[in-house]
Amino acid sequence: SEERLTLGIESSCDETAAAVLRGGRELLSNIISTQIPIHQKFGGVVPEIASRKHIVNVMPVVDEALRTAGVKLSDIDQIAVTYGPGLVGALLVGVSAAKALAFAQDIPLIGVNHLEGHIFANFLSAQELKPPFMALVVSGGHTALVEVKDYNKFRMMGQTRDDAAGEAFDKVARVMGLPYPGGPQIDRLAKEGNPKAIDFPRALVKSGDYEFSFSGLKSAVLNYLNAQKMKNIEVNRADVAASFQDAVIEVLIAKALEAMRETNMDTLVLAGGVAANSMLEDRLRAAAEENGIKFYFPSRILCTDNAAMIACRGYYQALDGGFSDLYLNAVPGLGL
Numbered sequence: 001s002e003e004r005l006t007l008g009i010e011s012s013c014d015e016t017a018a019a020v021l022r023g024g025r026e027l028l029s030n031i032i033s034t035q036i037p038i039h040q041k042f043g044g045v046v047p048e049i050a051s052r053k054h055i056v057n058v059m060p061v062v063d064e065a066l067r068t069a070g071v072k073l074s075d076i077d078q079i080a081v082t083y084g085p086g087l088v089g090a091l092l093v094g095v096s097a098a099k100a101l102a103f104a105q106d107i108p109l110i111g112v113n114h115l116e117g118h119i120f121a122n123f124l125s126a127q128e129l130k131p132p133f134m135a136l137v138v139s140g141g142h143t144a145l146v147e148v149k150d151y152n153k154f155r156m157m158g159q160t161r162d163d164a165a166g167e168a169f170d171k172v173a174r175v176m177g178l179p180y181p182g183g184p185q186i187d188r189l190a191k192e193g194n195p196k197a198i199d200f201p202r203a204l205v206k207s208g209d210y211e212f213s214f215s216g217l218k219s220a221v222l223n224y225l226n227a228q229k230m231k232n233i234e235v236n237r238a239d240v241a242a243s244f245q246d247a248v249i250e251v252l253i254a255k256a257l258e259a260m261r262e263t264n265m266d267t268l269v270l271a272g273g274v275a276a277n278s279m280l281e282d283r284l285r286a287a288a289e290e291n292g293i294k295f296y297f298p299s300r301i302l303c304t305d306n307a308a309m310i311a312c313r314g315y316y317q318a319l320d321g322g323f324s325d326l327y328l329n330a331v332p333g334l335g336l
């Protein structure tokens with residue numbers, strides 16, 4: 001029924017998260033325990049450390065989600081948990097906790113695809129949003145254009161051949177000596193730079209399909225930095241950040257608009273951690289306005305990893321009978 005309470009659990013990377021959702025759209029709590037400060041000193045996520053921290057954090061985070069929502073575990077009707085894609089050891093912690101709770105409470109378990117979760121974050125930010133729409137998913141691990149035909153019907157239009165957009169942000173930030181995660185750092189630095197200062201490559205922009213490639217761009221930035229160093233020219237770091245970001249955004253927008261033209265869609269939805277990028281949001285909004293497209297993106301806190309989006313995806317999946325049994329396993333390479 002509309003009033004079902006779903007507990008969501010997320011542990012695919014470096015955030016341990018739990019959330020309680022009433023029905024499909026009413027968020028009662030959204031607790032996120034981030035490990036970013038722990039991984040920062042290593043310049044990226046250390047999988048073994050992530051797993052261990054998830055083990056310590058998962059039950060306290062679930063308890064806090066229940067407490068904040070003002071409900072008891074016995075009030076929960078179903079449990080949705082991320083089972084992939086992600087780090088296998090990290091995923092296993094959330095999956096095991098969810099299975100144990102579902103078994104103990106004798107309630108249904110719903111294994112959720114993390115990427116679908118990112119898309120569904122938009123349903124929590126925009127109550128009026130309904131399929132069909134085009135989703136541009138840009139996270140640390142994935143870059144994809146997904147046609148969302150209905151709540152439980154997706155079609156992959158195309159994805160990245162190599163690095164994800166967020167991964168490129170993180171790697172470029174790393175060579176520039178900026179802390180992990182690099183996306184927000186580049187975002188901030190780029191605000192002071194000229195996006196047209198350096199002409200970085202726009203890979204596959206005219207390839208006629210919906211595939212992306214960002215590893216060449218990353219190398220181009222690295223080569224540029226090295227070349228300037230050889231010539232003893234001091235680089236304008238803000239210009240590098242702005243020009244790199246411009247190259248990523250231009251390709252994302254061009255392909256998203258092309259996919260919308262081909263499928264005759266009028267609504268575009270942004271999803272994933274990179275959706276938090278202020279320039280991407282501004283430029284997509286402008287492009288949408290110009291082309292008569294309705295544009296949605298999640299509120300900042302729902303862009304990056306959280307369990308509210310997992311609970312929301314789980315709720316709609318369950319409406320179509322998408323339950324899992326207690327043999328549910330982590331699938332690190334799960335695709336859409």
Ligand code: KG4
Nearest residue numbers: 139140141166183184273274276277304305
């Ligand atoms: O979706 P997410 O939280 O985790 C994955 O499922 O991968 O995305 C994390 C990614 C990281 O690469 C991070 O650098 C990037 O999102 N990110 C950003 C911004 N905030 C986070 N990238 C660009 N601009 C931002 N403001």
Ligand code: ZN
Nearest residue numbers: 139273304305
């Ligand atoms: Zn994510």
